[in-house]
Amino acid sequence: MSDEHINNLRRARAQLIEQRRAFVRVLAGPYDRGKTEQAREGFMETQAAIEAMDRAIADEEGTRRAVYDRS
Helix, strand or coil: CCHHHHHHHHHHHHHHHHHHHHHHHHHHCCCCCCHHHHHHHHHHHHHHHHHHHHHHHHHHHHHHHHHHHHC
16 A cells, blocks of 8 residues: 555544544533533544544555565
8 A cells, every 4th residue: 555545544634633622622611502412422423533544544554564575
């Protein structure tokens, strides 16, 4: 796999981290019925996406190593 795939995954992960931080700002503020619950849901979904991105990056890096090891 090319570095481009891994770099794209890392950029996408960085964007997800920014989204997570936005949810945390809402969660750290005063309780606002509806808004707080939406932020909590968004935080959990975003965190799951970040963890999936981490697994995808590890997979791409492992695939790249496996290809180079065969050479």
